[in-house]
Amino acid sequence: MKKKIRVIQYGIGPIGASIVRLMRQKNSLEIVGAIDTDAKKVGRDLGEVVGASDAPWGVLVSADAASVLAKPADVVVHSTSSYLTSVMDQLLACLGAGLCIVSTCEELAYPFRKHPQLSKTLDEAAKEEGVALLGTGVNPGFVMDKLPLTLSAVSQWVDWVSAVRIVDASKRRLPLQKKIGAGMTPDEFRAQVAAGVIKHHGLPESIAMVADGLGFSLDDISETIEPMIAEEVIKTEFLEVEPGQVAGVHQVGRGTAAGQEKIFMELKMYVGAKNPADTVVLNGDPNLTLTIPGGTHGDVATAAVVVNAIPSILAANAGLRTSRDLPLSFFPGNAVG
């Protein structure tokens, strides 16, 4: 029998829990440890914490990262924060234990431009231990970077790229609906943006990854965050948005070279979104458009892309990798049932 891949889950928020439930379905993965500092989770069975019907699993959630990371394991799935500065110590501890990492940390998806020194530190630490780490997810990590880059494999040349993602947040979790400002006044929204609370992370990372992949020498990457304003009453399972109130976020990222726009990325994530879809356009030879009608579902797909990346990161050359470097596809993992 082939040896199972031993995984430690680091962070059991909504996304971490979704990842854990998916990993449990793969016979070739074995969850050997779980780390979280939330007092409501520590000491409890991981299966129970993530609401699994087959709980208990016999794996307890621990707040003592060092002792969990000391267990025999192959890879850490890490899901605690969007900010690289906040997770450096966690990542270095994992690498120091000789473990590969797949992380949902958005800033890790392509950290070279914003955090060149931290990138170097992580790359060196990983190489020293002969392991690899990857930040990934749907966005950044797939829809706005891996997908346009993969499509560009059939391009003789590329002049301009756009990736537009329209997400209907109506069916998403309440925390997500609140996170995008649904139900706020435009003033409240702008205050939350100014305070750094409302923001989807990843557009600059995706722009930098695509630019480097396509050989665009960008002078500047800029980003704006505006509210999407409801024009009519929008009701979700959790809340109601009045006309004039905020329905969600509208973020635009631009990469420019010599004053010219080379990369355009737009994310509209709001309740009541019309025609949700992911659309990638490459202007060049040939001109190419790729559409995923309905779009790539955020929570389901994020958990998927993280779990599917596990075999790729285990097979990767040591160091700090990105989804640009790795072949990514579904990981069958001898699915249960």
Added chain:
Amino acid sequence: MKKKIRVIQYGIGPIGASIVRLMRQKNSLEIVGAIDTDAKKVGRDLGEVVGASDAPWGVLVSADAASVLAKPADVVVHSTSSYLTSVMDQLLACLGAGLCIVSTCEELAYPFRKHPQLSKTLDEAAKEEGVALLGTGVNPGFVMDKLPLTLSAVSQWVDWVSAVRIVDASKRRLPLQKKIGAGMTPDEFRAQVAAGVIKHHGLPESIAMVADGLGFSLDDISETIEPMIAEEVIKTEFLEVEPGQVAGVHQVGRGTAAGQEKIFMELKMYVGAKNPADTVVLNGDPNLTLTIPGGTHGDVATAAVVVNAIPSILAANAGLRTSRDLPLSFFPGNAVG
């Protein structure tokens, strides 16, 4: 200055010529040799043979493969035949010279099922020399295999896959229009199919690649070839097709497991095609559809995907690789101008 990648072009048919013209645009590539056995090309300047406006290039086409392959080089771009058995000697000679290969040979795109022994021979020969080889193209190599597999990176599970490619051959080369039977009677078409003349190669290869990537254990891969019949007069630059005559090919490939269809691939390539497009569907969680309206142009995109694969194959682990294993994207190659 970074050292240029030295390339030998093996085969200068229409696709080979298109590849050569594209390679010439990349400053980081240097074409150091060219092999073809066509008496009309041998001894002539490569730039003139491929109709380049900046000819002559100072590289002569030679029929003596051994002496060209003996030159200092890094990679061979190979484009001579669709059949693996026909090109084994050529490929082994390239590997024996210590050169990586990117080939348009359709059967090389995923040869393990149809030619297990030849696959083993190539893999071993490549590993012995520490080089890697790849068969690729738009189809097989991208639209019906790499693209569905890449999309599956966001899948929690996949139950059924389809890839449908509708190509309008009206604007394509005359040899291609003839190759798909345009203007024949249905009887002539069927005779040509029976003789093995009319056939697009690659559906079984794409099906096998996708099946292995997704963990489907197929019992059977089947393929049918039927004519597309013109319903009205279709005029192209080169020929005219009457109603009732053949407009092109309609191929369907199916992969089944336990009697159930798991993979469906359909190629309609005909003059006057309505709504040309490439469409990939993954049924599973989530259900995903991806469309490239207008489709991926065959000749432009084939040359592109081959040239874009050069850096990936040079960086790959030694052995027989497929587009499933490699990250593929546009190769800027310091494009000229």
